Amino acid sequence: MLDVDMTAKGFEKIVTPESRLDVIAHDLMFGEGPVWNKRTGEFYWVDIIGDTIWKWKPGGARSVVVRPSYRADGLTFDLEGRLVVAGWSWRRVWRLEHDNTITTLCSEFEGQKLNSPNDIVVKSDGSIWFTDPSGGLNNVEMHGDDVQRYMDYHGVFRISPDGKTTTLVVKDLTYPNGLAFTHDEKQLYINDTRENNIRVWDVNADGTLSNKRMFCELKGPEAGVADGMKVDVDGNVYCTGPAGIHVHDKNGKMLGRILVPGHTTNLGFGDEDWKSLFITTYSSVFRVRLGVAGLPVW
Amino acid sequence: MTWKFELVYGPNGRALGGLAWDGKSMLVSDAMDLKILSFTEGAKEPAVFRKWTNRVNGIAFGPGGVLYGCQEGSRRVIEMKPDGSSVVTTTVLDGAQYNHPYNATIDKKGRVWFSDRLHAVLASGPQVFPYLPHQSVLRMTLMGRPHTEWHVERLTYDTKSPRGVAVSPDEKTLYVAETDTVPGGVQELRAYPILADGTLGPCTVLHSFGADYRGVHRGIDGICVGKDGHIFACAGWSRSGPGATVYVFNPDGRIAESHAIPEGTPLNCAFGGADLSTLYVTTREGHVYRTKTGYTGHLLYKAA
Structure with missing residues (x-):
């Protein structure tokens, strides 16, 4: 049985008596970027300090996808099944093409280099949304070629479906990190690592955001901060926080916490039925089977 | 001569640390505000030389x-x-991450000598890298052909809390302010002979600070050298000892002069001005002072 606490009614549907932590990897320096590739049935993640993008097929061995990965961080797939990467200390968003070449999608905004793209999500129209805090420039042993920060803000950006235009959609967060759409894509959650909370916006048809409001705070005396975040088919929001993963329902009510050994960095749903939750920590990747499926990744 | 300290800036409430004369202006690190400020004579306000430095100090x-x-x-x-x-x-000594590099000086060969200390404020990011088991003066040397690889060496094996570092103009001596302000801590201005093979010989102590019932007499933090070999040192505080002072030491350790600063706890100093005779002094409370000194600073490099 999985360790949980602060549970409310409804959590038993998510974490079942059969739920337990399986260890997928345990030798990482800084695990991040968990994402499931539905086309190949493989799980992808990164080791930022270990400078590698990894993949693993259940029942098989893991293998290197890209190394060096230029400190790659958040991962997702686009509508064509290409890996899209929040490049962190490489200061760009890039795409791994099917022929394994790399295409830079965005590296600057209004003439300034990006800070360090951290997490990333693709909307059903093909637009790419990413957060851009500056940690990749400052964190010990995560540096890239240029560690100077130029922007006076930590933005959230949207790359248009045709890839031609990048727009700044949020400019006023302290340290935006994880981001996730609701199932109907009418709302976008963005969390803030320094403030340890999640805010939610309405997503407008023109790709802008409005009606910013607080969704929830991530409470607890334990170590752990708002980092990775995903949503399940019932609208529940899963976010890293003190002690592990905090699950809130769509109204922001706390349903419970999944206690994870180590410092949790991110999470992603996977397996064919999307009912496995893959969890990255500094050192490890875990998998836990849940009673509810997550929203699929393209 | 009498030193007349002119308050150039502050106090801004934050420790102002590293200084470097760029040939026209004095650069001063405002580490906790993530900036380097630039002070030009005649200007009313400092300019911002660099933003988002993530606590660059020395x-x-x-x-x-x-x-x-x-x-x-x-x-x-x-x-x-x-x-x-x-x-x-560079980030590592023999594969292990530095503590927090603090103060640096560059010699004629372009080698970077720096003190590497613990700091109460944690560095950015996950705390996954342990500190070195020592606090020492380290040195980076650009090696190889072409000169693109830094070689890092540990130079001191007897320091616990090195702060200011300076190389004598003849490059035969490394001065280190070894200042551990805990009760019983060593507070010394040390002179290490730089041997022919680049390592250091055993140090001599040029000056030592004591303690009384009011506590330790705060030793030296930042230091710099003049072209005639004098050592200029920021030490002292109001709670014990003779008070906040800028000392001028002869190379043998004799105190040539000492000057009380008007207010604050002196942290670091460097020479600037057109004739390099103006000493800039920063404080823990965020003052920047300057004074004419009658001495000339030892300056090897400035901005391109």
Whole structure:
């Protein structure tokens, strides 16, 4: 049985008596970027300090996808099944093409280099949304070629479906990190690592955001901060926080916490039925089977 | 001569640390505000020389006008380039991460000597890298052909809390302010002979600070040298001892002069001005003072 606490009614549907932590990897320096590739049935993640993008097929061995990965961080797939990467200390968003070449999608905004793209999500129209805090420039042993920060803000950006235009959609967060759409894509959650909370916006048809409001705070005396975040088919929001993963329902009510050994960095749903939750920590990747499926990744 | 300290700036409430004369202006690190300020004579306000430094403290110009910075918040030494970009030079000694590089000086060979200390404020990012089991003076030397690889050496094996570092104009001596302000801590101005093989011989103590019932007499933090070999040192505080003072030591350790600063706890100093005879002094409370001294600073490098 999985360790949980602060549970409310409804959590038993998510974490079942059969739920337990399986260890997928345990030798990482800084695990991040968990994402499931539905086309190949493989799980992808990164080791930022270990400078590698990894993949693993259940029942098989893991293998290197890209190394060096230029400190790659958040991962997702686009509508064509290409890996899209929040490049962190490489200061760009890039795409791994099917022929394994790399295409830079965005590296600057209004003439300034990006800070360090951290997490990333693709909307059903093909637009790419990413957060851009500056940690990749400052964190010990995560540096890239240029560690100077130029922007006076930590933005959230949207790359248009045709890839031609990048727009700044949020400019006023302290340290935006994880981001996730609701199932109907009418709302976008963005969390803030320094403030340890999640805010939610309405997503407008023109790709802008409005009606910013607080969704929830991530409470607890334990170590752990708002980092990775995903949503399940019932609208529940899963976010890293003190002690592990905090699950809130769509109204922001706390349903419970999944206690994870180590410092949790991110999470992603996977397996064919999307009912496995893959969890990255500094050192490890875990998998836990849940009673509810997550929203699929393209 | 009498020193007349002129308050140039502050106090701004934050410790102001590293200084470097760029040839026209004095650069001063405002580490906790993530900035380097630039003070030009005649200007009413400092200009911002660099933003988002992630706590660069000690700064020093090197060959080609490269500005090196001890980046406490990232546990590394960086190179701040004239085009505005910044590049990491080194982060590890024998495979283990630095503590928090603090103060640096550059010699005629372009070698970067720096003190590497613990700091109460944690560095950025996950705390996954342990500290070194010692706090020492380290040195980076550009090696190889072409000269692109930094070789890092540990130089002191008897320091617990090294702060200011300076190399004598004849490059035969390394001065280290070894200042551990805990009760019973060593507070010394030390002179290490630089041997022919580049290592250090046993140090002599040029000056030592004591304690009484009011507590330790605060020893030296920042130091710099003059072209005639004098050592200029920031020490003292109001709670014990003779008070906040800038000392001028002869190379043999004799105190040539000492000057009380008007207010605050002196932290670091450097020479600037057109004739290099103006000493700039910073404090823990965030003052920047300057005074004419009758001495001339020892300046090897400035901005390109």
